[in-house]
Amino acid sequence: MTDSTSSPRVDGGTAPAAAAPSGQSGHVLRSSPLRRLLKSPTGLIALVILAGVVLMALLAPLLTSQDPNHADLTAVLLPPGGDHLLGTDSAGRDIWARLVFGSRLTLAAAAVAAVVAIAIGLPSGLVAGYYGGIFDGVANWSTNVLMSLPAIIVLLAVRAAVGPSVWISMVIFGVLLSPGYYRLTRTAVQSVRNELYVDAARVSGLSDGRIISRHVLSVVRAPIIIQTAIVAGLSITVASSLDFLGLGDPTVPTWGVMVSDGFKNIYRQPISLLWSSLAITLVIGGFVLLGNALRDSLEDLEKTKEKRAKPAGGRRARPVAVEVGTEHHLLKVTDLQVAYPQPRGGRKVVVDGVSFHVDRDEVVGIVGESGSGKSQTAFSILGLLPDNAILTRGAIQFDGAYTVAPGEDHVTQSRLAPLRGKRIGYIPQEPMSNLDPAFTIGAQLSRPMVTVMGLSKKAAKQRALQLLASVGIPDPNRTYHAYPHEVSGGMAQRVLIAGAISCEPDLIIADEPTTALDVTVQAEVLDVMRELQQRLKIGIIIVTHNFGVVADMCDRVLVMQDGSLVETGAVRQILHAPQHPYTRMLLSSMLEGKTPMTHLLADSTAGSDR
Known part of the structure; x- marks a missing residue:
């Protein structure tokens, strides 16, 4: 689920857009249909x-x-x-x-x-x-x-x-x-x-x-x-x-x-x-x-890129900086800020000052409630933000090369296009709605390998069957020739995982990969992802709101609230000694370790005796 519904914030200050002084027209543009x-x-x-x-x-x-x-x-x-x-x-x-x-x-x-x-x-x-x-x-x-x-x-x-x-x-x-x-x-x-x-x-x-x-x-x-x-x-x-x-x-x-x-x-x-x-x-x-x-x-939302202006008031918290000399990281995101222009002027900031890195053979989790900006961060890396999104600040670097250079206000698609699919894979949520019902699963798996890797159709089919087997599908040939409506949600998610690794990427971004699945299938899908990561030595970013997934899969975790990073660290450190109140609140909301509502169980037992 995308996080474009996160709480409105006006870039650079705490005052709402409507109350900004008229002299700050570069920051807050009073817009109307006539204008x-x-x-x-x-x-x-x-x-x-x-x-x-x-x-x-x-x-x-x-x-x-x-x-x-x-x-x-x-x-x-x-x-x-x-x-x-x-x-x-x-x-x-x-x-x-x-x-x-x-x-x-x-x-x-x-x-x-x-x-x-x-x-x-x-x-x-x-x-x-x-x-x-x-x-x-x-x-x-x-x-x-x-x-x-x-x-x-x-x-x-x-x-x-x-x-x-x-x-x-x-x-x-x-x-x-x-x-x-x-x-x-x-x-x-x-x-x-x-x-x-x-x-x-x-x-x-x-x-x-x-x-x-x-x-x-x-x-x-x-x-x-x-x-x-x-x-x-x-x-x-x-x-x-x-x-x-x-x-x-x-x-x-x-x-x-x-x-x-x-x-x-x-x-x-x-x-x-x-x-x-x-x-x-x-x-x-x-x-x-x-x-x-x-x-x-x-x-249409106003697509004109507004001039940057000085903060309207207050002091913005310093972003978590990426250490100097980290160009060897597979992915490095520095001080990223994403905003959307509003119909009546001003901007809605959905990602604010986010910095982190991902290494090869590492799993990093981005966790937070809906609207925290985690999916918008992932979409910024993938270059899948809507046309009216503005990268008001920050840089994104993949394998030592910029996809978003400092000072640019958008993802340069010409830089990212050769990476997407081949070096950066994507596992979306809602598996059934991300497979085209008009084509067989095999056609949808084989086509990217033919286009991106230059394989023949026969070689692409053989590789697709191997991939389906590698993600735990018991009858790869039957699934290859099936249409999406002929498989279950868990099978469809496994197909998407197979598609994400089909072109041998270095980094996979998984956006809520288990949200639409039941608990048993979730565990199976996580096992598949863990086995693939260990075998292929790839970097993975998992976007989730579930700390159970983080504990099961991740090496490090980033906690986001209202578009900002509030805490980062190793999973064991965050789970056992969280420092930020928001992190503690998220952990306390998990059901594990809670006392059951025994009076309801007693009532149920009494009713069955009668």
Whole structure:
């Protein structure tokens, strides 16, 4: 289990991010969706385009003194210049005035269609996805009917029945678009309605309305935003297409009518077609870019690497330093600090000042409760941290070469890629979920040996069978040809151990290798790992919360709490004379040596006598 849920800590001090002085902007960045949107080049371009069109629509009377519908037959198809900034159309009307006033109706048409589609599709999708039942069936049938209707035919029929009204056309178009919102919302809600946090909200007494508004609605926020951007652009396209076909109101200036007029006179005055076409293209493109940029700003954590700043207050405890002249160690981690940027600014430190080393033919345990930062430390070594993780301090050295050099803020994958699998192996927790159900176990064991070691398929198969036998699997050939669902959890964990040593690594990192197994299988897996370590003389890091595993396997142990090392030493020393209160608390939580609850046993015996 990864330790990304460890307690939030602001790098460099004890004050929370929200309370940091404004002068420390390099350390605490007050971030908001709008601020992140403005930092995105795509978002900024989209905002500039759309803001310009909106301002043009609002300030239309101030931007031109011409009447957009005034026809002057003595000034037909004039080129740009003079009293007519962009020229005139075939009726002598000023193109700039029609372009400015036409932006009002264009934006309004997009807004009407989007609002109607959201008003119908979003609530119905939330209810159908959360409750299901009869409403879900009726809503699905209704959306299927709406989606089967050809939109352009329906709009043409509406126009013939009620006349050239852009408002009625856009309302009908919004109804036809609502199934898209419904299906999008319903699918997203169904994916989370049975999640544990939703169940916990129900247990805590929250009403369904509160759960939907606070826990479920946030899931569909980003998809709705991107869908709305697409709908807005599509609405402008459809409205302009109807006007282009001559089905709009000729007394109202719109960009579609301007495109139609320019197209009819393309050989007489080609430039008259440019302005309205360019405006439509820019606005549609602006909506699409804005939707993507705003979606990213809402859903993705800020990936910009913040500047390091001086501590906000207090003095940070000195890290446990690695002794000078220890380059001979197989692995050396020095003053490692890992942090994640937060949506509202600041950073959450999950590993803080961790230093240790691992030698060949040595087993080192990293122990601590969930959220202590032990798995994040292991993932830093493996280079498996998420993209938004920041190595704010420290260095990682493997066999005398840096994978993370001092001053770097990320794992250099080009340095680590040749090591991973070949020289550094990994045994994950949850064995069944780490094997691909679509491939046989043999295929998943053989492929890395073919790719990394350059073995032939036949040689890789023979080695895979030997590895399966070496980890205590009684029938290697049967297991080789089996799929993951055909073996037990203990067998799957043995397969992962075989895979970890298949390319003869120097170091193996085992992340909670026995957590998902029962006690008997745990003991067998530990026996396998111990035998392999002694036979192959490899270094092993075991990440665990179980001191029993540490006592059984490890030579040294590192105790972590809230992302920091609180105690290190030989296993015997830590078990018999722990110095830190947290270590003593962990040891006291073990069941070994505890007095049984005899009154419960007595009650059980008495009940059986009766």
